[in-house]
Amino acid sequence: MPSVFLKTYGCQMNERDSEQVLRQLQDRGYRPVQSEKEADVVLLNTCSVRDLAEQKALRKMGNLRALRKKNPGVVLGFLGCMAQRRGAALEKEMAGVDLVVGTQKFHRVPDLVEQARQARLGGRPSFLAEVEEETGSESAIRDHVFAPRQVTAFVSVMQGCDMHCSFCIVPTTRGKERSRPIAEIVEEVRHLAGQGIREVTLLGQIVNMYGRRIPAREGKSAFVQLLEDLESVPGLDRIRFTSPHPRGMKPDLIGCYGRLKKLCEHLHLPVQSGSDRILRQMGRGYTADQYLRIVDQVRQACPQIGLTTDVIVGYPGETDADFAATRKMMEQVDFDNGFIFRYSPREGTRATQETGGEVPEKVKEERNQELLGLLxxxxxxxxxxxxxxxxxxxxxxxxxxxxxxxxxxxxxNRPVVFSGGERHLGQLLTVRITESTGFTDYGDPSILG
Ligand code: SF4
Known part of the structure; x- marks a missing residue:
């Protein structure tokens, strides 16, 4: 039985895609292994969000070629975002790679791996690249691999993004916004619940804008219809989603908090900046005030909501005044946690053409530290x-x-650590918080049943 090692870089979306690929390869008789050294097929599912992530995957592949000394038949492949962005050019950039499979072609991996293996084993290696768009590919991410006692799962509900924020490469790597039909997603979640999954996280680059082309029902967007339908899936206890866009936080969705019992009280809502000037340059489509209004409405609907965010510091031309506005926004919202990113230029994005002037790395780092300190x-x-x-x-x-x-x-969405036993695995429990480091809480097991 041939073996496969798959390494994933980047976000939850990529983890989900890798799970699908592994499942398909397992169905074809491939055995997943924990180390590239034992594998007949080594695949890297890549990320393009930062240049650093691409460089890491390229370096890794460079080293993997040494595996051929021991196993000349080993198949090496790039999947995902970098594969999509660089495409067939990777043949020249990284000699010895057999496969390049883009973000709309994950379902083709088993066939392509087979072809590449036959070629390698026959001593006639060839280079196979598939990165074209494919209608319906958003529905290809639907199968799962279950670990023992697994109770949470990711569900991909849409692919791509039509927002084109100036700093973001995603619309290039993931293509146009495409949503799966509601009924198909509900069926997948029913199946997951039947396998013991109690919590699902719905994934999409702008997940709350899911199904923009599906007609509203009684004034409710497609995303709200989806949440309502999932609410009635037996055996499912919790629903989360990531990442939403502030422009998709309309009253019908905000009203779901507190109304839908399974929808968890957590919202990760990327703000990116508190400066209207920078938000405009980024093409985010909202002002600081509009963002604050959304936060107010969400808190009114659900006072116990946990709010987290993403912020970029050091966007081209970000002045001290712009940064002060971001800092003020952070104080006003009083987020529970956040990811602070230092801006780094991404080839192929609009922001690289900004003429406002680059912010020195030292200043980016100071701003980064200041916001982290505040959080x-x-x-x-x-x-x-x-x-x-x-x-x-x-x-x-x-x-x-x-x-x-x-x-x-x-x-x-706060991690809680406690001393429990085997019998607690996969259970919904109520624990008393005894201690906390800020981002991790510790629970008292004595009240457990
Ligand atoms: S909405 Fe998100 S994924 Fe889409 S372009 Fe903007 S940052 Fe990128």
């Missing part, structure tokens, strides 16, 4: 208020830092 201080202060409270968690498995402990997530 950490507030997280520590809020953590004190949580100590003593009761929290519902879904127990996912052993803690990453100490295997003897278990970890789960609150509905606000």
């Amino acid at each position: 950490t201080r507030r997280a520590e202060e809020k953590a004190k208020q949580r100590v003593g409270s009761l929290v519902e968690i879904l127990v996912e498995g052993p803690s990453k830092t100490r295997e003897s402990r278990l970890t789960g997530r609150s509905r606000q």
Whole structure:
């Protein structure tokens, strides 16, 4: 039985795509292995969001070629975003690679791997590249691989993005916005719940704009219709989604918080900047005030919501005043957590043509540290208020830092670590918070049943 090693770079979307590819290869008789050294097929599912991510995958592939000394038949392939962006050019950039498979061609991987293996084993290696658009490819990410006692799963509901934010390569690598039909997604989630999955995270680059071309029903967008239909799936306890766009946070969706029992009280809503001038240059399509209004409405609908965000510091031309506006926005919203990114130019995006002037790396780093400091201080202060409270968690498995402990997530998406036993795995439990480091809480097992 041939073996396969698949390494994934980048986001949850990529993890989900890799899961699909592995499942298809398993169905064809391939055995997944934990190390490239044992594999007959080595695939890298790549990320293009930053140049650094591409360089990492290229370096890795450069080293993988040494595997051929021991195993001349080993097949090497690039999948995903970088494969899509660079396409057939990778044949010249990285001699010895057999496969380049783009983001709309994941379902073709088993056939292409087979062809490449036959060619290698026959001593006639060839280069195969498939990166064309394909109608209906958004529905190809639908099968799962289950780990023992797994209780959470990602579900891809749409692919691509038509927003074209100035800094983002995603519309190039993932193509135009394409949504799967509601009924197909509901069927997939029913199947997952039947396999013991209790929480799903719906994935899409602008997930809350899912199904923009599906007609509204009783004034409700397609995304709200989807959430409502998933609410009635038996056995499913929790629904999350990531990442939404502020422009898609309309009253019908905001009204779902608190109304739909399974929808978790967590919203990761990328703000990117608090400066209207920078938001305009980024092409985000909202102002700082409009973002703040959305936050107010969400908090009114659901006071216990956990709010997290993404921010870019050092966008071309970002002045001290622009940064001060971002800092003010962070203070006003009082996020529970956030990812702060230092802007780095991405070839092929509009932002590289900005004439406003590059922000020095040192300044980007200072701004990055300032926002991280703000988030950490507030997280520590809020953590004190949580100590003593009761929290519902879904127990996912052993803690990453100490295997003897278990970890789960609150509905606000905060990790909670506690000393539990085998019987708690996969359960929804209520624990009392006894301690917190700010971003991780610790629970008291004594109230457990
Ligand atoms: S909405 Fe998100 S994925 Fe789409 S272009 Fe903007 S940042 Fe990229």
